[in-house]
Amino acid sequence: MLKIRDLNVHYGGIHALKGVTLDVPESKIITLVGANGAGKSTLLRTISALVTATSGSIKFTGHEILGMESHDIVQDGIAMAPEGRKVFVNLSVSDNLLMGAYNRKNAGEIKTDMEWIYSIFPRLEERMSQQAGTLSGGEQQMLAVGRALMSRPKLLMLDEPSLGLAPLLISEVFRVIGQIHDEGTTILLIEQNAMAALNIADYGYVMETGKIVLEGTGRDLLNDERVKKAYLGESI
Amino acid sequence: MDLAQFSQQLINGISLGSLYGIIAIGYTMVYGILRLINFAHGDVMMMGCFFAYYGILMFSLPWQFSFIIAIALTAILGIIIDRGAYRPVRKAPRISALITAIGVSFLLENAGIVVFGGRQKAFFRPEMFDSIITFHGIRFLNLAIYVPIITLTLLGIILLIIYRTKVGRAMRCISHDMETTRLMGVDVNRVIAITFAMGSAAAAAGGILWALKYPQINPLMGIIPGLKAFVAAVLGGIGNVGGAMIGGLILGLAEIMLVAIRPDLSGYRDAIAFGILIIILLFRPTGLFGEKLPE
Structure with a gap:
């Protein structure tokens, strides 16, 4: 579904992505793990055209999306829940969700999808008319994921959804990611919490200083000595 | 000052203040979205007046049509300014956009002098706005009633x-x-264009009302109202649309009342606005209703 080939990104004098090649097949969960600053977020931001690539190719459902504008990429079916949640704190919970559906016209479908989001995240329904800024960190994360889902994406990209959450909430977030996947959405997940991410993923990539250094099925990577040493030792 | 005089000045102040307010809305909307002080905004207002003037004079349009077309043309001018001048420097440091805004301002003023000529032109005041109302010893142009009604509606x-x-x-x-x-999935440039269109249309409406109130127009007429509307926007808390109108009203009333109470200080009228600006920037830089500064 998403094929990234030899992608290079330069970012304020830094060679942030060095020839990244990565595949996200349809209806899979793919995860990208790696330390802080490895370039994981830069990759997602490049896919969403928030960052401009120097060279390479990103094909989505067969056509090149490199060079397209962010809003057209969303229209094409790629949504992102960005790092740090970035909910619109000055808008209500339901208005945040409506923003996610910005390009959709059918009011009936939007309403159905909002109900779907509320069924996944009942907490959001309880707080639908509250300002998003008054939500807890975990609730904001749920809102960010729900908001991304409101565009009915073919591919959902999640940037560090467990960042800064209490352990109980982290398992809740991963449960929801599994549920969204089961309902038919392809997922590209970025995590520092390598253990949880590799557990849930069909296939994983390990990134270090802008390069993919390892790849394999989630299980293989979990058992890989290098991964164990570098990422799992600390995160368990 | 007796009650009649006070009421008279109150009406004058509200009428002037709501003009500052409607022009201030354009500043505050653009600032809210782009963090850009559009210094050309006063000149956009001037362009609105000239569009209306030529609509009546050259194309002999009825004044209602001419005003509406002028407002529409000014909205388009706002979009063109954004597209041609501000969008190319959108990713540049903010100071570049600010300098660009000053450049656009000079361009409009001087192009205005070349195209329209530098001399004052008499602006047509329709009969509808030209009758004097006398009420318990207060006398004022009925326009003074229309101005706040129209600006508040807008x-x-x-x-x-x-x-x-x-x-x-x-x-x-x-x-x-x-x-x-x-x-x-928001086409941000499109939303910004709509913002410029709305701000410019409001400026044109304000400018036309200004020209009805002080029926002489020239290519530099936008400078002082533009600067004062900017002060009004800062006073109300820049980025806050309702605040801009309230800032305008406060400024208008302050000016008129000072002159009414101390006619000998009338020469300092313009100094009030800038005095208020200095005080606000010193003691409450976010203005009366401004949001707290972002992180």
Whole structure:
């Protein structure tokens, strides 16, 4: 579904992505793990055209999306829940969700999808008319994921959804990611919490200083000595 | 000052203040979204007046049509200015956009002098706005009643668009976080263009009312009202549309009342606005209703 080939990104004098090649097949969960600053977020931001690539190719459902504008990429079916949640704190919970559906016209479908989001995240329904800024960190994360889902994406990209959450909430977030996947959405997940991410993923990539250094099925990577040493030792 | 005089000055102050307010809305909307002080805004207002003037003079349009077409043309001019001048420097440091704004201002003023000529032109005041109302010893032009009604109606429409429509919701999101708004699939440049169109249309409406009140126009007429509207926007809390109108009213009333109470100080009239600006910047830089500075 998403094929990234030899992608290079330069970012304020830094060679942030060095020839990244990565595949996200349809209806899979793919995860990208790696330390802080490895370039994981830069990759997602490049896919969403928030960052401009120097060279390479990103094909989505067969056509090149490199060079397209962010809003057209969303229209094409790629949504992102960005790092740090970035909910619109000055808008209500339901208005945040409506923003996610910005390009959709059918009011009936939007309403159905909002109900779907509320069924996944009942907490959001309880707080639908509250300002998003008054939500807890975990609730904001749920809102960010729900908001991304409101565009009915073919591919959902999640940037560090467990960042800064209490352990109980982290398992809740991963449960929801599994549920969204089961309902038919392809997922590209970025995590520092390598253990949880590799557990849930069909296939994983390990990134270090802008390069993919390892790849394999989630299980293989979990058992890989290098991964164990570098990422799992600390995160368990 | 007796009650009649006071009421008289109150009417004058509200009428002048609501003009500052309606022009200030354009400053505050553009600032809210782009963090850009559009210094050309006063000149956009001037262009609105000239569009209306030529609509009546050259094309012999009825004044109502001429005013509406002028407002529409000014909205388009706002979009063109954004597209031609500000969009190319959108990713540049903010100071570049500010200098660009000053450049656009000089361009409009001097192009105005070349094309329209530098001499004062008499602006046509329709009969509808030209009758004197006498009421318990107070005398004023009925325009003084129309001005706040029209500006408050426009303010209401603008607030409705910002708070009750999808594009308005996108505007509020952009002002909070432009990048994340892009991730929602919002064509941010389009929303910015709509913002410029709305601000410029409001400026044109304000400018035309200004020209009805002081019926002489020239290519430099936008400078002082523009600067004062800027002060009004800062006073109300720049980025806050309702605050801009209230800032305008306060400024207008302060000016008129000072001159009424101390006619000998009337030469300092313009100094009031800038005195208020200095005080606000010193003691409350976010203005009366401004949001706290972002992180």
